[in-house]
Amino acid sequence: MKPILTLAAxxxxxxxxxxxxxxxxxxxxxGFGLAIFVGQVTVIETLAYQSSLxxxxxxxxxxxxxxxxVITSMVHExxxxxxxLWLSLPMRRSTYFFGxxxxxxxxxxxxxxxxxxxxxxxxxxxxxxxxTLSLFxxxxxxxxxxxxxxxxxxxxxxxxxxxxxxxILARSIxxxxxxxxxxxxxxxxxxxxxxxxxxxxxxxxxxxLDRFTQSEWLVYHTGGVEHLLEIVIxxxxxxxxxxxxSLFDLYRKNL
Amino acid sequence: xxxxxxxxxxxxxxVITLLVLSLFLQIAWHVHLPPPRVxxxxxxxxxxxxxxxxxxxxxxxxxxxxxxxxxxAFESQQGQFLSYKQLNYSLLQHWLExxxxxxxxxxxxxxxxxxxxxxxxxxxxxxxxxxxxxxxFFIDPxxxxxxxxxxxxxxxxxxxxxxxxxxxxxxxxxHATPEMPRWAQEMQIFILEDMGELERARLVIGGMLASGExxxxxxxxxxxxxxxxxxxxxKQK
Numbered sequence: 001m002k003p004i005l006t007l008a009a010x011x012x013x014x015x016x017x018x019x020x021x022x023x024x025x026x027x028x029x030x031g032f033g034l035a036i037f038v039g040q041v042t043v044i045e046t047l048a049y050q051s052s053l054x055x056x057x058x059x060x061x062x063x064x065x066x067x068x069x070v071i072t073s074m075v076h077e078x079x080x081x082x083x084x085l086w087l088s089l090p091m092r093r094s095t096y097f098f099g100x101x102x103x104x105x106x107x108x109x110x111x112x113x114x115x116x117x118x119x120x121x122x123x124x125x126x127x128x129x130x131x132t133l134s135l136f137x138x139x140x141x142x143x144x145x146x147x148x149x150x151x152x153x154x155x156x157x158x159x160x161x162x163x164x165x166x167x168i169l170a171r172s173i174x175x176x177x178x179x180x181x182x183x184x185x186x187x188x189x190x191x192x193x194x195x196x197x198x199x200x201x202x203x204x205x206x207x208x209l210d211r212f213t214q215s216e217w218l219v220y221h222t223g224g225v226e227h228l229l230e231i232v233i234x235x236x237x238x239x240x241x242x243x244x245x246s247l248f249d250l251y252r253k254n255l
Numbered sequence: 256x257x258x259x260x261x262x263x264x265x266x267x268x269x270v271i272t273l274l275v276l277s278l279f280l281q282i283a284w285h286v287h288l289p290p291p292r293v294x295x296x297x298x299x300x301x302x303x304x305x306x307x308x309x310x311x312x313x314x315x316x317x318x319x320x321x322x323x324x325x326x327x328a329f330e331s332q333q334g335q336f337l338s339y340k341q342l343n344y345s346l347l348q349h350w351l352e353x354x355x356x357x358x359x360x361x362x363x364x365x366x367x368x369x370x371x372x373x374x375x376x377x378x379x380x381x382x383x384x385x386x387x388x389x390x391x392f393f394i395d396p397x398x399x400x401x402x403x404x405x406x407x408x409x410x411x412x413x414x415x416x417x418x419x420x421x422x423x424x425x426x427x428x429x430h431a432t433p434e435m436p437r438w439a440q441e442m443q444i445f446i447l448e449d450m451g452e453l454e455r456a457r458l459v460i461g462g463m464l465a466s467g468e469x470x471x472x473x474x475x476x477x478x479x480x481x482x483x484x485x486x487x488x489x490k491q492k
Contacts, residue, residue, distance in 0.1 A: 049363075053317065053321070175309040214314065216314075
């Protein structure tokens with residue numbers, strides 16, 4: 001347990017030294033500026049417009065900074081050969097992995113809390129709390145995915161591109177599924193059937209991130225415990241899947 | 256640990272010359288370019304609903320809000336203000352409808368139709384907007400009644416079209432919900448009175464009183480007084 005905590009503490013220290021939280025504060029300032037601007041141009045539903053656009057901005061910003069932090073930190077570790085040093089110590093590779101993951105998860109937690117707190121000036125605390133927990137779950141999935149990508153493609157551009165592609169697909173897969181259901185499901189063409197099958201397969205394999213961190217909860221106060229339960233279950237399943245894949249890759253890596 | 260940068264003398268002269276030269280070239284290039292011309296864009300058909308859903312990345316509420324703000328700012332392009340008359344209202348109606356389809360709880364498109372775009376000095380375009388509000392009212396009368404009530408007022412006072420105002424007022428009464436205030440449900444009485452349809456107005460009041468839905472004694476007294484006044488007025492005629 002101690003090596004895991006040490007590794008996690010080192011990740012947190014790295015975040016402080018690389019001024020990760022300065023970026024968070026800058027993003028929060030930009031977000032508030034955006035909200036004030038939106039407040040000036042709307043005629044009615046001002047709070048709804050401010051909260052939804054601020055939340056969308058913060059959600060994408062959180063994904064961007066956390067994912068980039070995980071990837072650059074790991075790429076740096078590969079480049080300065082620190083990973084070889086860690087793995088030469090008498091500890092299992094899984095300990096190294098869980099230590100790193102715990103550190104990144106801590107950063108994700110702090111990011112989610114700071115961004116969630118920013119919404120408190122626009123929405124009731126229950127909905128802001130639900131949104132924060134959901135953002136935390138989403139960031140955990142993104143953290144695990146970024147780790148997997150960086151073990152597979154140890155270059156920043158490739159790893160981040162895969163994370164971005166995965167995220168966009170995971171958030172739009174339900175809409176794509178609905179799109180192909182109508183015209184393609186009854187088409188006799190084999191190409192259409194292939195596309196339909198591919199979309200169904202993707203929908204089966206991807207987490208349904210479109211159900212996470214909904215702006216609707218903030219605007220119409222529709223979020224409830226049932227949403228949280230669904231999100232937590234999906235997060236647990238997908239994190240275990242991504243961790244297993246990462247460990248499989250890490251154990252097979254000739255380091 | 257911060258290191259002091261080296262002296263500017265350490266930079267080769269050729270680098271400084273290139274830096275200054277390229278800066279001047281950039282400025283000269285900018286001056287050489289023709290000044291930007293204002294080209295007003297026309298409103299086009301909104302994207303397909305499915306396409307919008309895909310590009311909403313699972314958060315259609317945000318997309319709806321962004322689209323509405325973009326549409327609201329459409330008449331001020333590159334510092335040039337277009338008049339509402341220059342907008343294609345049939346396309347505008349499609350955009351408002353599409354925004355409501357992806358965010359049905361939003362009231363903003365209905366406010367824009369009934370309060371902003373209906374101010375255009377063109378009765379055809381005004382009617383298009385009012386008709387849009389009328390069509391959309393039936394989807395969610397409990398939340399959208401206020402916009403139709405405003406449309407009825409506009410039809411009566413701005414368009415001087417009492418039959419149209421009556422049509423809207425009748426829809427309000429026919430789809431009354433507990434959230435709807437009595438004045439909105441009673442609008443048709445006053446419109447009928449203005450149209451000189453006193454007998455029909457009396458029938459409407461009579462129906463309201465007989466329905467037993469009214470519980471407020473002041474409301475009942477007001478309608479009774481109105482009924483008596485209408486009867487008196489009918490006899491005088």
